[in-house]
Amino acid sequence: MNETLKTLKERRSCRKYQAKQVDAAALDLILEAGTYAPTGMNRQAPVIVAVQDKQTRDKIAAMNAAVMGADTDPFYGAPTVLVVLADPAVRTYVYDGALVMGNLMNAAHAVGVDSCYIFRAKEVFATEEGKAMLRSWGIPDHYEGIGNCILGYRDEGGVKPVAPRKENYIVKV
Numbered sequence: 001m002n003e004t005l006k007t008l009k010e011r012r013s014c015r016k017y018q019a020k021q022v023d024a025a026a027l028d029l030i031l032e033a034g035t036y037a038p039t040g041m042n043r044q045a046p047v048i049v050a051v052q053d054k055q056t057r058d059k060i061a062a063m064n065a066a067v068m069g070a071d072t073d074p075f076y077g078a079p080t081v082l083v084v085l086a087d088p089a090v091r092t093y094v095y096d097g098a099l100v101m102g103n104l105m106n107a108a109h110a111v112g113v114d115s116c117y118i119f120r121a122k123e124v125f126a127t128e129e130g131k132a133m134l135r136s137w138g139i140p141d142h143y144e145g146i147g148n149c150i151l152g153y154r155d156e157g158g159v160k161p162v163a164p165r166k167e168n169y170i171v172k173v
């Protein structure tokens with residue numbers, strides 16, 4: 001099968017990670033792939049924040065868990081989190097950001113890194129604490145969180161077999 005199609009078909013969400021940090025060269029390839037996602041009118045509304053510092057990663061994880069009213073790790077032990085945010089002033093920002101998320105996850109799979117889309121970035125970065133983090137990273141604090149792409153290497157049982165595709169997923173007319 002064509003390698004690209006194989007990657008798209010075989011990528012799966014991982015929900016249990018080893019502590020081992022993501023290889024630096026692999027991370028750069030993943031990030032670069034993210035920046036090549038298509039965006040409406042090529043406005044390139046999204047930004048990707050690569051978080052590997054444990055203190056920052058744990059802080060974002062705790063804020064994410066708080067949105068759910070939980071105290072578990074919503075990042076499943078993954079050592080790297082790529083936070084995708086986008087400028088809401090651009091009409092297509094949500095779609096743009098979601099496409100970046102897709103590129104990141106598929107690129108990760110292509111270079112042997114496991115990933116999962118973790119929600120609630122919008123709520124986390126709408127808080128005062130979240131806005132302060134954005135400012136400290138040099139990102140305007142009106143940017144909206146689109147998703148967290150967690151990255152790492154799978155631990156045993158972290159990846160479930162693919163679910164069957166629903167009937168009538170494709171409608172040919």
Ligand SMILES: Cc1cc2nc3c(=O)[nH]c(=O)nc-3n(C[C@H](O)[C@H](O)[C@H](O)COP(=O)(O)O)c2cc1C
Pocket residue numbers: 011012013014015116117118119120
């Ligand atoms: C917009 C979006 C939000 C998601 N949020 C979460 C999440 O917060 N936590 C989680 O464990 N998985 C999350 N997922 C992963 C999905 O559950 C997963 O993609 C789906 O079950 C299909 O599995 P697969 O990725 O292995 O094909 C999210 C996926 C998407 C696209």
